Amino acid sequence: MEKILVAGAGIAGLGAALALSGGAREVIFLDRDPPPPDTSPEEAFTQWERRGATQLRHSHAFLGRLTSLIRDRYPDLMKELLAEGTRLFGFAEGLPPTLENKYTAEKGDEDLTLLFSRRTTLELVIRRYAAKLPGVRFITDAGVRGLITRREGGKLIVEGLKVERNGAVEEMRADVVIDATGRNTVFPEWMRAEGVAVREESSPCGILYFTRHYRLRDGQEEPPRDGVPGGGDLGYIKFGVFIADNRHFSVTLATPEIETEMRMAVMKPEVFDAVCMALPGAARWMNPERAEPVSAVYSMGSLQNVWRHYMKDGAPQVLNFFPLGDAAVRTNPLYGRGCSSGFVEAHILRETLDATADPAERAKMYEREFEKAIRPYFDSMVKLDLQAIRRAENERNPDYKPRLKARVMKSFADDGLMPAQRAHVSVSRAMSRIFHMLDEPTAFLKRPEIVARILATWATPKSVKEARDYYPPKMGPERDEMFARLNLAH
Ligand SMILES: Cc1cc2nc3c(=O)[nH]c(=O)nc-3n(C[C@H](O)[C@H](O)[C@H](O)COP(=O)(O)OP(=O)(O)OC[C@H]3O[C@@H](n4cnc5c(N)ncnc54)[C@H](O)[C@@H]3O)c2cc1C
Incomplete structure (x- = not known):
């Protein structure tokens, strides 16, 4: 039986618990935080101490990609989540009044469903469910402190972890080691100390x-x-x-x-x-x-888009090791994609481990499938975040005059894309599929009927009453007005 050690039992770790359970493997999760209180969502929210996941009490949106994965593969878990007071919120429920009478359901709309839950509630319920799965064991108050490795054929072979429990460090051996320790993972440093060239792409969220x-x-x-x-x-x-x-x-x-x-x-x-x-x-x-x-x-703070690469020139440098969740890729929380990504990656890992027992093939397949699933979202976030950083700088500059390209892009977003989503169910659905991580960020540009609708909306002047009705209400005061209201220097 293959033995797997997973460092970290946060969201990605829990995704791995679901994906790798079943009894064919022995999967042990090591987390330095205490176990969840055996209690209600209210107490979990106020009492569960999670120094290892400092974002735990920040707002979390759980997108359709995650929700449909749980619904389809783990229906009993979905029942437990709903029984604890979480809620599903479908595409039709979120449509603005301008679209309510135009809506007819289409196949796939059921996947555009948010799960409304505090992150503590979601973690509490999944953890409780996962702990009962065959082959899965959680060890808490267990800090992973280092790697057990050897070198073979120019590659680093990971053989286990050094784990601190009750003040003593013990060695735990395994066939496969997974890093799911989140955004502040120390694994890259440990790997570099062993001669592995871990490359990081990094870009500010701003x-x-x-x-x-x-x-x-x-x-x-x-x-x-x-x-x-x-x-x-x-x-x-x-x-x-x-x-x-x-x-x-x-x-x-x-x-x-x-x-x-x-x-x-x-x-x-x-x-x-x-x-x-x-x-x-x-x-x-x-x-x-x-x-x-x-x-x-x-x-x-310290919010960055980060992608860590353990392969070099298409070849694995490390074997029997897989990074998962934020330890592999971190993204801007505003897009709400981190938890869905962690779950998707965990299931890619399961498919990889099932597909072959060859460590080098596993490393290559995981990298390939991971890139395919996550890269388009990452690239889009990096680009949009850099644009947002520039926009914020311009907001503070009273002399800023936008260039033609910037004016056109803004007009396309404000007078085309935005009102078109409130005028046409098809456009709203296309953008919603991207939001929920079901389609890649540029998918709508490859659909001529969607582009035509957006362009037609863009071409209709705001002076036309019908066009005006599709603009959202003003979101709030301009910067100067808000700062004046708050008595802030600006
Ligand atoms: C402010 C904020 C808001 C966010 N909002 C959203 C959102 O709306 N929707 C969404 O999908 N995503 C959101 N995210 C992203 C999401 O929180 C992460 O993508 C997700 O938690 C990643 O899961 P993970 O398991 O990789 O890491 P984590 O959930 O952070 O879990 C890491 C685990 O590893 C443990 N650990 C760490 N080091 C060690 C060690 N040495 N030994 C043992 N255990 C260790 C920790 O205790 C922790 O349990 C947000 C992120 C932030 C920062």
């Missing part, structure tokens, strides 16, 4: 993340779905409302790194709430009559 959680007050309901978007990008700030389980929701504000005054200010709960109250899409949710705050403001 934002800082601020999240506060709220709960609907007794007797209050969610605001009506009347077309006011629950998220948006104002250049100097981005915001999003994340609906969760058991009448909880959170609001995230993302500030450009260069907006120093704003990012310092929103760490204060009263300023955070004041900013949200100035953004109609957030205010309607966290209005004090409707909801009460249930957490501090959590902040997070």
Whole structure:
């Protein structure tokens, strides 16, 4: 029986637990954090200490790619998630009023489904479910401290891990080792110390993340779905409302790194709430009559898009080792793709291990399939983040005059793409498939009927009443006005 050691039992580790379970393999998960409390989602949210996953209490969107994978492959797990108060939210439910009467269901729409859950609830339920799976064992309070390796034929062969438990370091051997230790993985350093040239692509996300959680007050309901978007990008700030389980929701504000005054200010709960109250899409949710705050403001920085390569010139340098989740690729949290990616990668790994027992073939196949599945999203995020960084810089420059190309791109987004999504179900569906990681980011450009609709919308002047109806309401004040309201220097 193949023995697998997985360092890290966060989201990607849990994906691996589901994918590699079944009893044909012995899979042991080592996590330095304590186990989840054997209790309710409420207590998990307030009590589960997870120093190893500091993003745990930030807003998390769980996209269709993840949701449909759980629904199709692990229906009992989906039942347990729903029984604990999480919710499914389908494509039709999210359509703006302009599209409600135009909608007819199409095959594939069922995959455009969000799972509304706090991350603590999702982890708690999956962990509980995974612990009962054949072949799976979790060891907690176990810090992975190093590799056990040997050299053969010019390659590094990974044979196990050094693990610290109760103050002592023990050696645990395995046929396969997986790094699922997340964004701050130390494995690349350990590998480099062993002579492996680990290459990193890295590009800034350019934002800082601020999240506060709220709960609907007794007797209050969610605001009506009347077309006011629950998220948006104002250049100097981005915001999003994340609906969760058991009448909880959170609001995230993302500030450009260069907006120093704003990012310092929103760490204060009263300023955070004041900013949200100035953004109609957030205010309607966290209005004090409707909801009460249930957490501090959590902040997070050092956000980077990072891709780590363990192959060199198409050849593996390390055998019996696979990076998974954020340890392999980190992406901008704003796109909500990290958890879906981790689950997809875990299932690619399962297919790889099933396909061949040859370590070099495994390394090559994993790399190939991983690239195919994740690379298009990564490249698109890197590009969009660099554009957003430039936009934020320009927002602060009173002398900035956009060039023709920038004006055309902005007009295409604001007067073409955006209203076309509110005018045509087909365009909304095409963009939703990208959002949910079911189609690659540029897929819509390869569909002439979608491009034609966007161009026709773009060509219709805003002065035409019908065209005007498809524009979303204003997302919030301009930068100067917001800064003045908050008494911030600008
Ligand atoms: C602010 C923020 C918001 C995000 N929002 C979203 C979102 O909306 N949707 C989405 O899909 N993704 C989101 N993400 C991304 C998502 O959180 C990650 O992609 C996901 O958690 C990656 O899973 P992972 O298992 O690789 O890492 P993690 O979930 O971070 O888990 C790593 C695990 O490894 C353990 N560990 C670390 N070091 C060791 C060690 N030496 N020994 C033993 N154990 C160790 C830790 O304790 C932890 O349990 C967000 C990320 C951030 C930063």
